[in-house]
Amino acid sequence: MRSGPSVIRTLYANELRMVLRDRRTIMMAVVLPVLVMPVMLFASHWTSSRREKTLEETTYSYAVTGSEAGAARSLVDATRARLSTNAGKAPAAFSFREAAVKEPAAALERRGIDFYLDAVPGEEAVRSAERQRAKAKPPSVGGGAAGGATEEIDDSELATPGAPSIRMVFRADRDVSRTGFRKMRDALRGTRDQQRAALLAARGFPVEPAAVAAIVERNVATEGQVAGLTLGRMLTLMLLAFILSGGAAVATDSLAGEKERGTLETLLATAASRVDIVVAKHLVILTVALTITLIQVANFLLYIGFKLIPASAGFSAAVPPQVALLLLVLYLPLAALVSSVLLLTSGHARSYKEAQLYFFPIFLLGMVPALAPFLPGLTLRSAIVLVPVANLSVAVKEILIGAFDWPMIAVSWVVTALAAVWASRLAVRALSTERLTTGAEADEVDAKGGPALFSRHVLRWFAVMWAVVFAVAVNMPADTDIRIQIVINLVVVFFGATVLMIRRYRLDVREVLALRPVKPVVWLAVIAGAPASLFVGVGVFKLASLFVPVPPKMLESFGQALLPSNIPAWQAVALLSILPGIFEEITFRGALLYGLRGRLHPAGVALVVGLVFGLFHVALFRLAPTAALGVMLAAVTMMTGSIFPAMLWHAVNNGLALALAELKYPLAESGAGQQLAALAILAAAFWLVYRNRTPYPGLRPWRRPSSS
Amino acid sequence: MTSPVSVSGLTKIFHDESRGEVRAVDGIDFECKGGEIFGLLGANGAGKTTTLRMLATILLPSGGHATLMGHDVAAEPEAARHSLGFYSASTALYPRLTPRETLDFFARINGFPSDRVNERVTALVARFGLGDYADARVDKLSQGMKQKVSIARTVVHDPPILIFDEPTVGLDVLNAIEMRNVIAEFRAEGKTIIFSTHIMNEAEKLCDRIAIIHRGRIHACDTLAGLREATGHHYLEDIFVYYVEQANGH
Numbered sequence: 034m035r036s037g038p039s040v041i042r043t044l045y046a047n048e049l050r051m052v053l054r055d056r057r058t059i060m061m062a063v064v065l066p067v068l069v070m071p072v073m074l075f076a077s078h079w080t081s082s083r084r085e086k087t088l089e090e091t092t093y094s095y096a097v098t099g100s101e102a103g104a105a106r107s108l109v110d111a112t113r114a115r116l117s118t119n120a121g122k123a124p125a126a127f128s129f130r131e132a133a134v135k136e137p138a139a140a141l142e143r144r145g146i147d148f149y150l151d152a153v154p155g156e157e158a159v160r161s162a163e164r165q166r167a168k169a170k171p172p173s174v175g176g177g178a179a180g181g182a183t184e185e186i187d188d189s190e191l192a193t194p195g196a197p198s199i200r201m202v203f204r205a206d207r208d209v210s211r212t213g214f215r216k217m218r219d220a221l222r223g224t225r226d227q228q229r230a231a232l233l234a235a236r237g238f239p240v241e242p243a244a245v246a247a248i249v250e251r252n253v254a255t256e257g258q259v260a261g262l263t264l265g266r267m268l269t270l271m272l273l274a275f276i277l278s279g280g281a282a283v284a285t286d287s288l289a290g291e292k293e294r295g296t297l298e299t300l301l302a303t304a305a306s307r308v309d310i311v312v313a314k315h316l317v318i319l320t321v322a323l324t325i326t327l328i329q330v331a332n333f334l335l336y337i338g339f340k341l342i343p344a345s346a347g348f349s350a351a352v353p354p355q356v357a358l359l360l361l362v363l364y365l366p367l368a369a370l371v372s373s374v375l376l377l378t379s380g381h382a383r384s385y386k387e388a389q390l391y392f393f394p395i396f397l398l399g400m401v402p403a404l405a406p407f408l409p410g411l412t413l414r415s416a417i418v419l420v421p422v423a424n425l426s427v428a429v430k431e432i433l434i435g436a437f438d439w440p441m442i443a444v445s446w447v448v449t450a451l452a453a454v455w456a457s458r459l460a461v462r463a464l465s466t467e468r469l470t471t472g473a474e475a476d477e478v479d480a481k482g483g484p485a486l487f488s489r490h491v492l493r494w495f496a497v498m499w500a501v502v503f504a505v506a507v508n509m510p511a512d513t514d515i516r517i518q519i520v521i522n523l524v525v526v527f528f529g530a531t532v533l534m535i536r537r538y539r540l541d542v543r544e545v546l547a548l549r550p551v552k553p554v555v556w557l558a559v560i561a562g563a564p565a566s567l568f569v570g571v572g573v574f575k576l577a578s579l580f581v582p583v584p585p586k587m588l589e590s591f592g593q594a595l596l597p598s599n600i601p602a603w604q605a606v607a608l609l610s611i612l613p614g615i616f617e618e619i620t621f622r623g624a625l626l627y628g629l630r631g632r633l634h635p636a637g638v639a640l641v642v643g644l645v646f647g648l649f650h651v652a653l654f655r656l657a658p659t660a661a662l663g664v665m666l667a668a669v670t671m672m673t674g675s676i677f678p679a680m681l682w683h684a685v686n687n688g689l690a691l692a693l694a695e696l697k698y699p700l701a702e703s704g705a706g707q708q709l710a711a712l713a714i715l716a717a718a719f720w721l722v723y724r725n726r727t728p729y730p731g732l733r734p735w736r737r738p739s740s741s
Numbered sequence: 742m743t744s745p746v747s748v749s750g751l752t753k754i755f756h757d758e759s760r761g762e763v764r765a766v767d768g769i770d771f772e773c774k775g776g777e778i779f780g781l782l783g784a785n786g787a788g789k790t791t792t793l794r795m796l797a798t799i800l801l802p803s804g805g806h807a808t809l810m811g812h813d814v815a816a817e818p819e820a821a822r823h824s825l826g827f828y829s830a831s832t833a834l835y836p837r838l839t840p841r842e843t844l845d846f847f848a849r850i851n852g853f854p855s856d857r858v859n860e861r862v863t864a865l866v867a868r869f870g871l872g873d874y875a876d877a878r879v880d881k882l883s884q885g886m887k888q889k890v891s892i893a894r895t896v897v898h899d900p901p902i903l904i905f906d907e908p909t910v911g912l913d914v915l916n917a918i919e920m921r922n923v924i925a926e927f928r929a930e931g932k933t934i935i936f937s938t939h940i941m942n943e944a945e946k947l948c949d950r951i952a953i954i955h956r957g958r959i960h961a962c963d964t965l966a967g968l969r970e971a972t973g974h975h976y977l978e979d980i981f982v983y984y985v986e987q988a989n990g991h
Binding site for chain 1: 798799818819820822823825826827830831833834836837838840842846847849850851852878894900903
């Protein structure tokens with residue numbers, strides 16, 4: 034029997050040789066990334082500098098209308114005069130030409146002019162402003178005006194009866210119109226300020242008016258950091274696009290292509306193991322993905338770092354070589370994750386055409402997490418750190434603006450690396466099944482459905498549920514009644530999905546929900562263990578906050594959101610203690626545990642159930658304590674073979690937390706002594722449960738049976 | 742000593758959305774001895790290819806057992822495949838490799854001692870007359886040349902068992918004759934050969950023993966002489982029809 038590194042090496046060398054001989058793949062995977070990036074950089078630089086030059090050289094044409102046109106013209110003339118002398122400095126360009134048109138609005142529409150000044154008496158401007166206010170909605174919180182039309186000079190509030198008022202009308206959808214308007218606006222404002230200052234000085238105002246409460250702008254970000262923001266937002270997205278397109282070309286050829294040509298069957302009939310074959314193929318796609326990553330990082334270093342391309346000022350500062358190296362390390366798990374996904378996708382396809390069909394939605398979906406850096410205000414120190422790919426893209430953005438949040442960067446790397454390992458294991462396992470390697474429509478598990486298929490799909494269901502819970506949490510208005518949110522999560526998402534799973538896979542409700550009686554002594558252990566677990570949870574939280582510090586303010590506001598004072602006590606108990614005890618147990622220690630029971634070692638089942646449970650408590654700082662509770666509840670369920678102890682445990686744990694909060698007991702300040710005592714009680718409770726265990730059916734043996 | 746190939750109760754069930762459960766192979770038993778050509782004769786869809794794909798461990802049996810050189814195909818698939826050379830109309834070659842690279846690659850991943858790979862490849866290139874084309878890409882070769890490379894690929898690691906699944910499908914007369922001659926040569930070298938076909942003439946000329954397979958079951962398994970004696974028919978075609986009609990209840 035042949036297996037192991039030497040076979041993988043032979044397979045890998047062979048695969049790579051074939052990839053290198055395929056011009057189409059080389060084109061997609063190497064030539065395109067090498068050429069496209071510099072071409073894009075050149076093109077963007079060329080178009081922006083050309084645009085700037087054009088706008089600089091343009092003489093903007095405008096019209097003046099309205100009953101106070103004379104006043105507007107004299108302001109323009111004064112501005113022209115001011116700029117041509119410009120007090121000791123070089124005369125500034127004032128490239129405007131007034132066009133004689135009868136109907137300025139129509140002329141603006143047909144591009145006869147770039148903008149016009151509509152000068153009216155102050156009374157009319159005041160009336161117009163009042164009409165506008167009556168029509169407008171009440172102002173929203175922090176709502177700034179957006180859109181082109183509202184960019185016109187809006188001093189209507191200041192319009193004074195007896196003084197002329199100038200309204201500037203332009204089109205924001207035309208570069209020339211918008212730029213001309215802005216230049217004219219700034220120039221006119223400058224002149225107006227000067228005239229105002231002269232008037233005040235004439236009336237004896239002692240200082241320059243602008244010097245009163247002078248506002249000085251100071252941008253403390255370096256040019257490199259500003260440029261880094263733009264680059265950081267784009268970098269992961271672009272890299273992902275290249276890895277996906279280049280990797281897809283190789284992945285398609287590697288599995289779907291082999292199936293279509295019939296060479297996969299030849300390979301499968303050799304002494305090489307399926308795992309070796311998949312690993313070698315995976316390594317080839319990874320090699321291509323890494324090559325693309327290297328090429329991109331090298332592109333930035335070469336073209337921008339060494340100024341081979343005149344990129345915008347500051348770009349070179351954003352990527353010093355050590356940062357480039359850090360980016361390379363960060364992108365390693367990204368490349369691995371993408372290659373696993375591509376391999377898996379290619380394995381599902383029976384032909385080239387089918388693989389290409391699958392890749393399109395994968396491309397679109399794959400790019401979504403890389404858009405995270407475009408979300409305003411999103412930092413790495415948030416739940417995003419747990420989303421593979423999205424976390425790295427946000428980390429890269431922060432690194433490029435000079436913010437190095439090392440613990441969070443490490444967490445991002447580990448999370449994406451774990452996702453890559455998981456996807457890779459999934460690919461190896463999936464591709465070892467005959468359904469994918471032989472292209473048969475479905476294997477026995479698929480066709481039969483039922484519990485075996487449920488086990489295969491259970492994590493997918495929870496991934497979708499997580500996405501729904503996350504989307505609900507993000508999109509729900511901040512002032513939504515907490516009761517509604519809890520009921521939606523517990524009843525609609527958790528319970529609804531569990532019912533759907535049971536129906537879809539025709540599962541036995543008693544089996545899935547582990548509705549079995551337990552020995553009476555177990556209840557004693559639960560009553561002792563549940564309060565102890567609460568204190569141990571606090572200890573876990575404190576330990577975790579050594580790595581991820583949580584601002585006390587955040588905790589406080591979270592506590593208030595979770596337990597608003599206006600909710601009657603009985604409702605708080607029902608919503609935060611009893612309902613979670615029932616519905617979260619049905620979902621996590623019921624459906625999830627049942628789905629995972631035979632797939633992993635019992636310790637693995639408890640850990641995964643706990644971790645998934647923790648992940649559903651969206652806030653990052655709740656992950657560790659809730660995951661710890663989840664592990665304990667899973668362990669109790671597996672040892673008793675019943676869900677009821679976990680239900681009581683969960684309800685008591687939450688109920689006690691609620692009661693202590695109501696009594697203002699400083700739970701978070703409990704000392705190490707209390708926590709150690711709690712740990713001892715917890716251990717005793719588990720010992721009691723273990724001694725009286727009636728194990729959950731269908732679990733893997735704790736120890737592998739020794740083979741004779 | 743156990744037979745090189747031993748099959749008992751081998752079953753394969755597919756689940757088809759429209760037809761439901763399909764028993765493509767339904768509890769078959771047979772054994773093959775060293776140095777014999779064992780023929781699986783059946784119409785298209787009889788279960789020949791499914792049986793051979795289970796022996797090659799490409800498909801997992803739904804029931805029963807099969808061993809190659811004592812290795813169970815389900816429990817020790819890699820060890821079973823190590824003893825096997827598998828050739829079928831659907832086992833294609835890598836178009837972007839040369840015949841020499843192809844042979845080198847398949848020798849190595851099948852565990853042929855690496856210090857003897859070059860020698861083995863050179864010998865096979867000479868035996869199958871690939872000399873002038875040994876370093877040209879496979880996709881540039883003629884159909885006949887590709888067939889030779891494929892056969893050389895099948896035996897490059899010198900396995901004791903060879904499976905030929907309808908090897909002459911799509912070949913012209915001369916290439917088909919050459920294929921049969923090569924298979925006969927392998928028998929002379931002591932290999933155990935399983936040969937599936939639906940062409941009566943081929944089975945008559947080549948096989949030492951013939952199993953008639955229909956709807957996933959073996960209805961007869963004997964030498965040609967034995968089959969003639971059992972049925973009273975001389976031609977294999979008549980013998981085949983006799984068993985098929987019997988199976989269909991006529």
